Amino acid sequence: MSRILRHSTLALLAVLLFAYGTVIGPFTEYMKHKPVEEKLGYLPSINVLRYASADHKELMGASLVMKVIMYYGGVIEKQQNKVMVQPPDYQRMSGILHGAVKLDPCNMDAYYMAQSFLTWEVKQYKLANDLLDYGMKYRSWDWMLPFFAGFNSAYFMKDSKKASEYYKRAGELSGDPLYFSLAGRYMQEAGQTDLAIAYLVAIVKGERNQAVRKNYQTRLAAFKEVRRVELARDRFKAARGVLPATVEQLTQGGFLAPPPVDPYGGTFFLEPDGKVSTTSRFSFAGVQNEKRQNSGESHERN
Amino acid sequence: MKQIIMITLKGIFRDRIFQGIMALAVLFLVIPSAASLSMRQVTELSITLSLSLISFIMLLLAVFLGATSIWKDIERRYTFSVLSLPVSRPAYLAGRFLGVALFMLITASFLGVLAMIAIKAASFIYPSVRPVLWSAIAAAILFDALKYIIVVAVTMLLATVSTSFFLPVFGAVSTYLAGTITQQVYDYLQTSSAQTEVFTIVRKGAILFYYVIPNLSGFDLKIHAIYALPIDVKGAVLTALYFVVYTGIVLSVGTLVFARREMK
Numbered sequence: 001m002s003r004i005l006r007h008s009t010l011a012l013l014a015v016l017l018f019a020y021g022t023v024i025g026p027f028t029e030y031m032k033h034k035p036v037e038e039k040l041g042y043l044p045s046i047n048v049l050r051y052a053s054a055d056h057k058e059l060m061g062a063s064l065v066m067k068v069i070m071y072y073g074g075v076i077e078k079q080q081n082k083v084m085v086q087p088p089d090y091q092r093m094s095g096i097l098h099g100a101v102k103l104d105p106c107n108m109d110a111y112y113m114a115q116s117f118l119t120w121e122v123k124q125y126k127l128a129n130d131l132l133d134y135g136m137k138y139r140s141w142d143w144m145l146p147f148f149a150g151f152n153s154a155y156f157m158k159d160s161k162k163a164s165e166y167y168k169r170a171g172e173l174s175g176d177p178l179y180f181s182l183a184g185r186y187m188q189e190a191g192q193t194d195l196a197i198a199y200l201v202a203i204v205k206g207e208r209n210q211a212v213r214k215n216y217q218t219r220l221a222a223f224k225e226v227r228r229v230e231l232a233r234d235r236f237k238a239a240r241g242v243l244p245a246t247v248e249q250l251t252q253g254g255f256l257a258p259p260p261v262d263p264y265g266g267t268f269f270l271e272p273d274g275k276v277s278t279t280s281r282f283s284f285a286g287v288q289n290e291k292r293q294n295s296g297e298s299h300e301r302n
Numbered sequence: 303m304k305q306i307i308m309i310t311l312k313g314i315f316r317d318r319i320f321q322g323i324m325a326l327a328v329l330f331l332v333i334p335s336a337a338s339l340s341m342r343q344v345t346e347l348s349i350t351l352s353l354s355l356i357s358f359i360m361l362l363l364a365v366f367l368g369a370t371s372i373w374k375d376i377e378r379r380y381t382f383s384v385l386s387l388p389v390s391r392p393a394y395l396a397g398r399f400l401g402v403a404l405f406m407l408i409t410a411s412f413l414g415v416l417a418m419i420a421i422k423a424a425s426f427i428y429p430s431v432r433p434v435l436w437s438a439i440a441a442a443i444l445f446d447a448l449k450y451i452i453v454v455a456v457t458m459l460l461a462t463v464s465t466s467f468f469l470p471v472f473g474a475v476s477t478y479l480a481g482t483i484t485q486q487v488y489d490y491l492q493t494s495s496a497q498t499e500v501f502t503i504v505r506k507g508a509i510l511f512y513y514v515i516p517n518l519s520g521f522d523l524k525i526h527a528i529y530a531l532p533i534d535v536k537g538a539v540l541t542a543l544y545f546v547v548y549t550g551i552v553l554s555v556g557t558l559v560f561a562r563r564e565m566k
Contacts, residue, residue: 054482055449055522059354062347066339106529108342139529141432144342208428209341 046099053103061104068093068100068113073211079284080214090122098131105138115148116212120219121283125156136169143174151199155192193227193276218263222282225260229268229276232256243274303397306389310401311408314367323362324409329355330416334424345434348424349528352417353442359413360406360450361478368402368454369474372461392557399458399553403451410447414440435530441538442527448545449521453477455549456516459556462563481518488512516548 053060075088100110111132118128132149139145150166153159200220207213229247232255236244247268250256260268266280314320337348418439425434453474460473490496491505520541526533
């Protein structure tokens with residue numbers, strides 16, 4: 001290579017490196033702010049994927065689940081840091097996870113992830129339990145799926161009979177007497193908040209994803225506060241014969257100390273029937289909506 | 303024939319393509335940390351990634367080394383000098399095939415050991431609720447190797463009739479893809495909707511195709527290895543028998559064709 005050619009090549013390389021430095025910043029920024037649909041990607045028909053993935057169906061299923069975990073983890077981390085973001089695209093997430101379990105019906109991450117948002121966030125309890133029922137056919141050894149389904153039936157769907165069946169199955173698979181006791185307890189219409197706390201404690205214990213774990217811990221802290229208010233309310237009623245009208249009555253009367261704190265940033269209040277609610281609706285997005293509307297609407301806990 | 307097997311093995315291990323493809327094995331190092339992204343099944347994900355990586359490496363090896371071995375010999379005119387020795391054409395073809403098959407088994411064993419180390423590391427850092435079924439993992443890797451040996455056998459048959467590089471290479475890829483979905487197509491054709499929606503001639507043609515091309519989905523035991531599900535021994539024995547018989551037929555046809563091939 002002649003000297004001129006070598007110098008020209010080096011000059012060209014320097015220009016290209018400079019151009020790369022100029023382009024990479026805006027390119028990274030563009031990728032960071034890509035629309036949600038593009039980040040989750042457009043999923044072709046699951047039948048096409050099944051054929052296209054040849055003998056790597058489990059890998060394809062795992063990569064779809066991972067895509068949802070990454071996306072959801074990113075959004076809730078921003079919400080926890082009080083950064084204003086669009087709410088997650090739950091419908092799209094659900095579609096991808098349903099596709100993933102068609103490729104790998106044993107993928108536990110898919111069921112776990114779907115359970116985490118189809119219930120609390122989207123309130124699609126039947127869809128969640130249908131998915132769990134599908135998973136139970138394949139993960140026949142796993143006590144967690146009937147445990148989730150039992151909780152959904154008991155807490156959200158108020159179906160004590162079904163809840164008892166699921167908890168019984170969870171008990172048989174795990175050998176843990178807790179689930180048998182939950183099965184029995186739920187037949188006696190045990191307290192809803194206690195049930196939610198028991199569920200969340202079990203979930204937090206096994207959660208490894210930091211963002212999701214923190215999300216559950218926040219919800220658990222909120223429910224523990226609700227339980228404190230409920231106990232104070234019951235003590236108030238026992239002492240005075242009537243239900244308190246406000247949470248302030250409980251704190252001023254010495255029934256509740258210290259005052260309850262909603263970790264989502266909302267304010268606890270009592271419904272006319274004595275039910276404990278919060279203005280946050282147990283989500284950071286709820287507080288943002290409340291601030292936007294500034295209407296002071298009350299919302300039910302569920 | 304023993305010498306041809308040994309020469310085949312030595313040739314492949316010295317091949318730069320082999321060394322390049324095997325460099326992919328470095329990815330085993332990142333499997334434990336990649337698997338840790340899972341929320342509830344770290345060990346299962348590490349097994350999924352390990353088995354898929356092995357399968358991908360074996361596919362590349364089958365396509366770029368197994369499928370081209372006969373074609374390269376003919377192209378470089380090595381066959382002339384070899385066949386001028388007291389070696390029959392069938393013995394030459396069988397030696398080449400057995401050399402590649404042995405190479406695939408050795409490579410699968412080596413990659414299997416690496417995979418087991420990666421899985422052990424992942425399950426040590428994040429213990430799994432369900433115990434790892436090592437025998438199922440070993441069986442999945444062995445059957446994966448058998449699957450790619452069938453692919454090599456089919457491509458060697460193609461190489462005996464082809465004068466081009468493309469037929470063996472694209473034949474290997476097509477055989478792999480068609481072989482992994484043929485069972486799904488067959489299952490679909492047995493459904494009542496297919497009976498009414500698909501033309502009879504198309505259905506019969508597809509079923510004939512099902513019996514002609516290799517059925518590779520039976521060799522996929524990944525789900526058993528990943529979720530520690532017991533392997534059906536009868537099914538595994540039948541699959542192994544299918545491997546022996548199918549490979550034998552393909553090689554016999556290849557030998558007949560190769561014996562009649564005119565070398566120029």
